[in-house]
Amino acid sequence: MIRHERLTAMLQLLAERGSLSVDEAVEGLGVSHATVRRDFDHLAQQQLLSRTRGGAVTANVSYDLPLRYKAGQQASEKERIAQKVVELLRPGSVVGLNGGTTLTQVARAIALDERFHLEGQAEGVTVVTNALNIASELVVRPHIKVVVVGGVARHRSYELVGPLASRVLDVISIDTAVIGVNAIHPERGAMVFDEGEAGINAQLAERAERVVVAADSSKINLRAFTMVLPLSGIDVLVTDRGADPEAVKQFANAGVEVVQA
Incomplete structure (x- = not known):
């Protein structure tokens, strides 16, 4: 080991x-x-x-471990979730991604999906992200256009936060925002531990036509410090089959489409 x-x-x-x-x-x-x-x-x-x-x-x-220590947690579930998320994305679209281990898997799945290798087009998909690690992985892919918001980097998550990030997000439009969270609760919505990340994640969602939350089952029914989105702001929740059935039912009753990997 x-x-x-x-x-x-x-x-x-x-x-x-x-x-x-x-x-x-x-x-x-x-x-x-x-x-x-x-x-x-x-x-x-x-x-x-x-x-x-x-x-x-x-x-x-x-409870808020640096990203490098989270990679092995729920790894297989996160890979399956990532594949389901990518199936929801359209070639040629603009996709917003925040940070975290699940979203890192989503970025890798986008990079490998042959649907985004469009003949005759320079970019098969545009990714807008505030996560430095995701940007560094995708920038070497010629079929992916990477837009990185500015801001101050958080050492735990590698996410950029603050007014500079907000300025970029104010002037762009996103087809699908995929948001990774620390917790999601049937009554309190999607949450994260850091208020700076919460603000940027919420703004990323506000600029999108559709919002997808990607969260493995260990985050279901938990609460964190700051709300990112109420359930009314979430179109799709992608989780794994270990999610609490009662919580899944509550999400569906609130109008959230639940996809289980």
Whole structure:
């Protein structure tokens, strides 16, 4: 297990249990006591956990992990969700994407979809994004036109936020906005942890003819700090088959089309 995977697994164990001893981490990860202690110290320096005598506990910010530690969570579900999202997109259209691991998978699925390789056209699709990692992956694809909004980069999500991003979004039109969120609730709508991201994500949705929220089942029925969109602002929710059936029914009753991958 490489270090990145080990740190991700360690944070997942910690999130599930709330606290983790060195011995428990050794047993769960199959590494030495010395390795676990070094990893605990490394994550504590990044304020992703708090060290205790003989272990660690969750830190106040551990719910909002940096993107690099989220990649392995619900990975197969996110790939299936991404494929379903791309099936909803039309060649030649303008697609808005915000950040996050699910949206990164959506971007990769767009890049590989042969429908967007249109003969006789320079671009098979235009992607407007405020996510630096998504832009860097797509910019090398000649059939994809990439429009990046300006702003200040958040180190956790690689998303650009602030007035500069708003200025760009004020003057463009989007066919379909695909929004990744930290939580979606049948009563409270789609939410994220950071208020700066929430504002840009909401504006991205406002500029679109159709809004698709992509969220794996682990985010269903959760709440986060700031609302991005009420359910009335969401046309389609794409999730996986592990989603709570009662919540799916509530979304559908609220007029949201639910697609399960």
